[in-house]
Amino acid sequence: MGQFKTLKFHPLAAAILVLGTSNLMAQTDNGEQPVIQFGEVVVAADRNPATKEKDATTVVVERTQLEEQQPESIAQALKYEPNIQVEGGPRYSNQAPNIRGLSGVRVLQTIDGARQNFNSGHRGTYQLDPELLKQVEVKKGPASSLWGSGAIGGVVAMSTKSAADLLKSGDAVGGYLKQELGSNGSSSETTAAIYGVSGEFDYLVNGSVSDHDNVEIGGGEELENSASENTALLARGGFNISDNQRVDLSLRHNNREEGVPSNPNANVGTSSPLVERDITDQNVTANYWVQALEGKHTSRLTIFRNDTQFEEFRPTQGETGQNDNTEVSTTGIAITNATDGLGAQWVYGLDWYQDEVTTVRDGDNRPQNLNADTDVLGLYAQAAFTFADAFTLTPGVRYDRFEANSQQLVDSTREDTAVSPAIAASVKATEWLNLSASYAKAFRAPGVEEMYTQGTHYAYGDFSFMGMGFLANTFIPNPDLKAEEAQNAELRADVAFSGLATDSDQLTASATVFRNRVDNFIEQVVINPHFMFGFPMNTTYLNVDEAELKGFELSANYLVNDLEVGASYGQTEGKDLSDDSYLSSIPADKFVLDLGYYFLQRDLKTGLRTSVVSAQDQLPAEETREYDSYTLADAYVTWEPATGNLNGLKLGLALDNLADEEYRVAFQELYMPGRNIKLSASYRF
Numbered sequence: 191m192g193q194f195k196t197l198k199f200h201p202l203a204a205a206i207l208v209l210g211t212s213n214l215m216a217q218t219d220n221g222e223q224p225v226i227q228f229g230e231v232v233v234a235a236d237r238n239p240a241t242k243e244k245d246a247t248t249v250v251v252e253r254t255q256l257e258e259q260q261p262e263s264i265a266q267a268l269k270y271e272p273n274i275q276v277e278g279g280p281r282y283s284n285q286a287p288n289i290r291g292l293s294g295v296r297v298l299q300t301i302d303g304a305r306q307n308f309n310s311g312h313r314g315t316y317q318l319d320p321e322l323l324k325q326v327e328v329k330k331g332p333a334s335s336l337w338g339s340g341a342i343g344g345v346v347a348m349s350t351k352s353a354a355d356l357l358k359s360g361d362a363v364g365g366y367l368k369q370e371l372g373s374n375g376s377s378s379e380t381t382a383a384i385y386g387v388s389g390e391f392d393y394l395v396n397g398s399v400s401d402h403d404n405v406e407i408g409g410g411e412e413l414e415n416s417a418s419e420n421t422a423l424l425a426r427g428g429f430n431i432s433d434n435q436r437v438d439l440s441l442r443h444n445n446r447e448e449g450v451p452s453n454p455n456a457n458v459g460t461s462s463p464l465v466e467r468d469i470t471d472q473n474v475t476a477n478y479w480v481q482a483l484e485g486k487h488t489s490r491l492t493i494f495r496n497d498t499q500f501e502e503f504r505p506t507q508g509e510t511g512q513n514d515n516t517e518v519s520t521t522g523i524a525i526t527n528a529t530d531g532l533g534a535q536w537v538y539g540l541d542w543y544q545d546e547v548t549t550v551r552d553g554d555n556r557p558q559n560l561n562a563d564t565d566v567l568g569l570y571a572q573a574a575f576t577f578a579d580a581f582t583l584t585p586g587v588r589y590d591r592f593e594a595n596s597q598q599l600v601d602s603t604r605e606d607t608a609v610s611p612a613i614a615a616s617v618k619a620t621e622w623l624n625l626s627a628s629y630a631k632a633f634r635a636p637g638v639e640e641m642y643t644q645g646t647h648y649a650y651g652d653f654s655f656m657g658m659g660f661l662a663n664t665f666i667p668n669p670d671l672k673a674e675e676a677q678n679a680e681l682r683a684d685v686a687f688s689g690l691a692t693d694s695d696q697l698t699a700s701a702t703v704f705r706n707r708v709d710n711f712i713e714q715v716v717i718n719p720h721f722m723f724g725f726p727m728n729t730t731y732l733n734v735d736e737a738e739l740k741g742f743e744l745s746a747n748y749l750v751n752d753l754e755v756g757a758s759y760g761q762t763e764g765k766d767l768s769d770d771s772y773l774s775s776i777p778a779d780k781f782v783l784d785l786g787y788y789f790l791q792r793d794l795k796t797g798l799r800t801s802v803v804s805a806q807d808q809l810p811a812e813e814t815r816e817y818d819s820y821t822l823a824d825a826y827v828t829w830e831p832a833t834g835n836l837n838g839l840k841l842g843l844a845l846d847n848l849a850d851e852e853y854r855v856a857f858q859e860l861y862m863p864g865r866n867i868k869l870s871a872s873y874r875f
Contacts, residue, residue: 272760292343408852
């Protein structure tokens, strides 16, 4: 990392340049447009706008599994994956995935290619209703060479539904109605959508309204202050300008109202008062695609604006309560290109985004208001060279410039740069075996809250009777924080067989070993103990740990006729290299068995997913809680007639935590929800 002193490159100029070049490339030598069938393109975890095929290292949870599972949060949709666990406790709005021991700001999330950068205190960061999703993709491990800051633990790339995903073949218009009911918390969700196509224009409007009462943890005990109401809306419109050009505009709106502790992964107490929250998340994303060179080049321009606002009221604080407002706005441009040429497939582009963070806090002895912004520009390129159809070498590199500034602090401007290289190699050893190895460096720039927070953290009380006045723990800003840096090495083997027992069966399996070293961990620490009482008088953010995260993952899937069998196992170990102590927030070892079977000409499917989670006994010295082993059994049944008068109807039954197990996820304070029987009925017309 170093100071950036050269000429700044304006992202809008780059966008105009790239689009102009793409339009020129779209012309053939005689000036005519090449006739290219412009189908749906997907930009997700691997950032390739020209392919629909996922990389073998990318986990994909498709709409079929989402409908089987009926997850209450994005993290719940990923809970069966090896080395991924649900963090944030039992309150669904606060849940987030932990990937190989890293979570929060160390895992980047995107929706339809747009970065989701909201992060503030104990507030939830995933603001999308799973009902609006087409699929969720996860790239485990550092991915800064493509995505830049924040992807040192991985990427969660979400894609929303479109008209093309839902329209029946040959139909010009369609829609669906859906009702879901859950026994735990008496939950209810009503969803409706209408979508269609008219000429070159297609559209979709999809909305949902949901609410649930207090959650019951395993054993039947009610968790107070865990009820919420949520409204979600997605509107999309697309237009095919020509056979090789398309524009798409989407609008998202999500509003959640809830009364929870200020730290939702805890109970209400003196350090975590009750907060009445009104959360509004809004997004506008515009996409423009163009293909050229007879389909050998694809460009995508994404322009987006996110605005997430938490309006909070603390009724128990003071005579009139306290009002807080936290708002994070992100404006961004992303240009992604894929080109076949010069002996390789190239993926390259530009990212620019600006975060604006504003907080308004009411009352005395509180953190001071924050008004800060971050400006990031990144350029990246990756090339896949294939030799003899057997060996592929994929080098990549990314350059980022980061600038932050606070309106409250003098001389607070911070400028840094980072270079994130990566290289991967794979060899098709036999028809059934593929071996690969990769090495990647990644970084996470410090956030404005970490650098600029000041004011009172929490109060000890009035000690005037002792001549010491009012005592409190106070935030000390630290604008000189170093960026977190990761170095990840990974080995992987993939096998695929067919025709083992029958002519139609298929077996796939993979094994992965990884080692991720993360330096300059940014942590909130309390310092400067009082000379008389001993309690800490200050809080600040410091670069502390040098962490090593290592482990492995095994998975296998077998398909034969109407039977599906899947199994996976994941293990991660995390240590602080400075003193060889164990790290917190490391997922416990987990084994998952997934069985599914089709009946009635595949109209009816039943399934059972069993998760066996080991006790987490690799604990830091300061950890006083114990995290026992537990076994969870989830089941589902779906019925969707393919023909006849009932075609379009789909019924679902999902049963979570069948045994009503009382369990706690490693390093989380509260126990998780108990048994939940979920019913769904939808009709497509």
